[in-house]
Amino acid sequence: GSSDDASRGADAPKATTITVFAAASLKGAFTEIGAEFEKANPGVTVTFNFAGSADLVSQIQQGAPADVFASADTKNMDKATGDDLVDGTPADFATNTLEIATPPGNPAKIDSLDDLARKGVKVVLCAPEVPCGAAAVGVEQASGVDIAPVSEEQSVTDVLGKVISGEADAGLVYVTDVKAAGDQVVGVTFPESGDVVNTYPIASLAGSKSPEAARAFAEFVTGTKGQAVLAAAGFAKP
């Protein structure tokens, strides 16, 4: 990739590539925002590294060539700011809440959070160690519903995988995941979800070789175009 940069840099001084490290749950929205941003900023190319937020932080800590970091939670962004990896202060750009995902047809007839505590219902959650799991724990505490999951998955993707395949009767994932999965799952909203709101912060990074483009991207995400795409994907405003 670097030789491409060099050659492009030679004949068009404005040509730059920025790499955005974004939480896996942002994949759909950010891919689209990236395209919009490229359209709005000719000569700038955006590439993405989607993975779990914790993975992303440790990769940035290990010197990954990241220009922008969009985390799915504040905890992981704090790790990055704590290590002075961030350029300026992070800005919150979206929030996300949990929703129940069930296989098409909702075979276990799940209507509410309480149904997840019903005996014989196979529920998968994220493990408390990962952000979506922490959120699930928050919901349980807030609502007083005690869910006994059959599995505490390592990421949202794994939860969704079990629901889509029909292996689990229900899983707790983000609203945006339900949307992204289309007709592979049926979402069931529940009022208690509002008690735990996951905030997504974004920041350009200190190690960026193109700090201006990086800042521009972060601003683009918080700007109107970016917010519109995020809203379409199911994210709420911070």
Place this chain on the structure above:
Amino acid sequence: MSLSLSATVTARDVEVALDVEDGQTVAVLGPNGSGKSTLLSVVAGILRPDAGRATLDGHTLFDVAAGTWLPPHERGTALLAQDPLLFPHLSVLDNVAFGPRSSGTGRAASREVARAWLDEVEAGDLAGRRPAGLSGGQAQRVAIARALAADPRLLLLDEPMAALDVTVVPAMRQVLRRVLAGRSAVIVTHDVLDALLLADHVVVVEAGRIVEQGPTKDVLARPRSTFGAGIAGLNLARGPVENSAVRTSGGLLVAGLHGDRVVPEGTAAVAVFSPGAVSVHRERPGGSPRNVYPAVVRELEPRGSQVRIRTDEIAADVTVPVVAELDLAPGTEVFLAVKASEVAIYEA
């Protein structure tokens, strides 16, 4: 327990028929690749022939036409090959006890049987050893005991002494001589001495076909085929009788002694004499021998302490110092002499 076999293995161009009478040991002789091992494999049931049938003691082993095929373990034919192939993970005793145990005999009783057979082959003291620690001769003794302990109706031996050191072969031959006495067996061998000492009957196989068979002494003492003579290591001249001698197609006249019956003039006869009876000279010898032939040395071939000198028609065996003294080499012109008293002439 008598065997009657006829079998064709097309892929190997082998087509043989063989009978072994009860208690008889048959030696199968023949050059490399002539089909000796193939014959045993068919009898043992590890190779399926394309045609033929075999019965052992009245039981059908296989009958290709009828589609009958007994698997090896139901045939009662134990096979012993060149390599003793003792099971390396079992003690000598348990190796020998393998056959009885496989036929359902209990552990203790099987070991009893095994011990008896080990004693029989003079290997009783090896019972507790591991096969890896045995010499070639010891291992082959144990393998013989193991084959016999399986109480086979027919014992099949495929060159059982070919891999042994020459120093242990005589003792092993003694053991075989004892255990084969009165037992139905087929022994494949390259070695005429095995045939002589161990077998009642000899079968000569060549290129997949049986070319000569009969009682051992007859075949070896009075071979009628060039091949038979070759096995017995003899010179054989063939042709009509002329002046009491045999006139070969090469023109030699071989004088000799006629047996009980004098072969009439003009009748086809063979003159047989040992290469050891042929003396080699650089100049034409004077004196008694009536048969003296000029010849050119074609090949020298070491045979133990002897060297076989091959010429176009006659072979002579001489000792090493003689070769050195006469400076014999391929191409040397020599005179070969055989006393008539060393030549036997009989009807072909």
Place this chain on the structure above:
Amino acid sequence: MSLSLSATVTARDVEVALDVEDGQTVAVLGPNGSGKSTLLSVVAGILRPDAGRATLDGHTLFDVAAGTWLPPHERGTALLAQDPLLFPHLSVLDNVAFGPRSSGTGRAASREVARAWLDEVEAGDLAGRRPAGLSGGQAQRVAIARALAADPRLLLLDEPMAALDVTVVPAMRQVLRRVLAGRSAVIVTHDVLDALLLADHVVVVEAGRIVEQGPTKDVLARPRSTFGAGIAGLNLARGPVENSAVRTSGGLLVAGLHGDRVVPEGTAAVAVFSPGAVSVHRERPGGSPRNVYPAVVRELEPRGSQVRIRTDEIAADVTVPVVAELDLAPGTEVFLAVKASEVAIYEA
């Protein structure tokens, strides 16, 4: 190109010293495991001795005391073993060209050399073939050409004919006889005939030590050690002279012909005679032979067309029909007869 070697390999209990003069072929004879291959490995540089030194044509091959050690590829000694080991991925021509190419000669020139050597061993027509398609004899011919094409100062041959079919050995021996003439070489062999036809000098190794050496004819015709006689396949009786005959420690009196110099009475002497000169009888023979001894057959040992009858002191070679006729077996009591004219007596 003369070799001078002295080497000790402690782990194998081998300690030998050997000289090969320019253009001389030395045959190394000896029983299994006596250290023959070890000797060649040390010279070739694939085994490091614990002590000793060797020079080839003035260049030091190794000198353990001085810490000198030339790797195999810098020695100029080509090694040819029992197995031809032709490189399976190269054509016959490229196999032979391997040596020249390794020494830096160009591709075309190397092939030129290779072609010449292939012709020399009468294998020119095989040039384009793959080694896999060759018979054992053809492959060994090519291997000889390959070794010679490397232009070695010393050729080392380790039983080059041991793995060959007996039928191709004579022709191969002819080839070796031609290429070894006038070349410095060491040939290990089990076969006395090789020594006789190929070597100027013979070295006998036993248990890691050289026990006898000298010009080939001398060692084979007039062996002075029991072992030397064994190699030549001769009976050897040792003892003081008594009435012109040799009295052995076993009590036998062996009469014979004295050579140019009559051995004085009482002097230590050896009586040498061939097993082929010994006749075997079931009853005491009448007539001429002065040497007649009663004996018990201990072993029968087949030797090609002959059977060697071993008794406690004397061995006799007889033909197979004789064994059959006399019904010889271990334990049989026999009389052995040797004409005095067949026995050579000389000082020990």
Place this chain on the structure above:
Amino acid sequence: MASASWSGVPRWVWVPAGAGALFIVLPLVALATRVEWGSFWSLITSESSRQALLLSLRTSGAATVLCVVLGVPMALVLARTSFRGQGLLRSLVLLPLVLPPVVGGIALLYTFGRRGLLGETMDVLGLQIAFSTTAVVIAQTFVSLPFLVVSLEGTLRTAGQRYEVVASTLGARPTTVLRRVTLPLVLPGLAAGAVLSFARALGEFGATITFAGSLEGVTRTLPLEIYLQRETNPDAAVALSLVLVVVAVLVIGLVRGTRGSQP
């Protein structure tokens, strides 16, 4: 003719060989340097670590047994018989060796899952595999089986059939031959294969998480625990990784030891 004093390896070969060895060994050293030795013991003996380790040992043991039960017959059939399509079958059997475990997990889900190929049949039979320890064993067996089959097939071919033929002519029926001759003869190869399978099962991650999920004490094996701990407690993850490395080295050393004792 090989001798101790002639290795024939050009000296420069040691340079890339050393580089290669460093390339594999350095990361392991790096891992070891990151271990917080002060808290090492408490990290690897925490309740969740202990549960994960125990579960891993139990499931890997069960998977190894399953590998032996299925793999020995498979190796026998591949080594001792020939039939049309054997080559293709052998390729397929090797597949889990090179398939990304996540894909393997997906495939298992499509087979044994509730809506999988066999799912309904098994539902009817009252068998519920998903999210159970059984699922972990199945995932581990799926990825480990080729190790056993491949190494045992090689051993069987090398051993040849000569002893088996002898045993049968001594009157032993095929099952007796298998039990008393074939299996004892290939025991070192079988042990080596079993130990490799065990090690592979111990390290299995992708197929397990995809197919069996991750619940403490039920399906969360050591590799899953390591992955999870990485998020919140990297020290524990590193310590547990080191435990896995040590177990794997011991296990491989064991194989080599067994093999070494065979000439």
Place this chain on the structure above:
Amino acid sequence: MASASWSGVPRWVWVPAGAGALFIVLPLVALATRVEWGSFWSLITSESSRQALLLSLRTSGAATVLCVVLGVPMALVLARTSFRGQGLLRSLVLLPLVLPPVVGGIALLYTFGRRGLLGETMDVLGLQIAFSTTAVVIAQTFVSLPFLVVSLEGTLRTAGQRYEVVASTLGARPTTVLRRVTLPLVLPGLAAGAVLSFARALGEFGATITFAGSLEGVTRTLPLEIYLQRETNPDAAVALSLVLVVVAVLVIGLVRGTRGSQP
């Protein structure tokens, strides 16, 4: 003495062998049944799929070259020399075979990462490996190298040194022996090892995502793409999995074919 007409395999052995074969083959069939054949072609030729497949082929190829460059000398040293600690070294070299790839990825990060063992040295030299395509190649090489070393060491030992000794007495220096005799002789084994390494590299997931990240066109190989697609586009994930399976079968078939041509 083996003959076509005596297999000696008890008939009941076919039952567990068949069960084992089904156990591996059924999941692959299940995977195939889930493929949306109508859109198969468009799914596997989408821009991101194409990029991932190309990246996978490129990096796996590079990793295979690296495996050969490092692995051949390692196999030579292991097979042809002996020194203290060789046994331990061999165990260590085998480790990536059984280590969970994620742990391998962590270890690589601790070695080549910016804060890793070699990171600062390399930073000074201006080398940034982590999260580049180079990192993918390194991760793949790390997990694939043992396949090449193990299979080649076996081949070298089986081949023995006899031809090498002959070549050296014919005047060939060690490097010439290596180039003109040793390597040509073990070529089938080397090819088999290289192809296995290639297949393993193609399937590598855990070490890559941990050590190299998942950047489209740079580090997002086919297995990572499958993992990512699973959430939003399961059809594409299944289709790509099938592509991987087919490539792997072809590749393994190739190895077997090469081996089969050797007696």
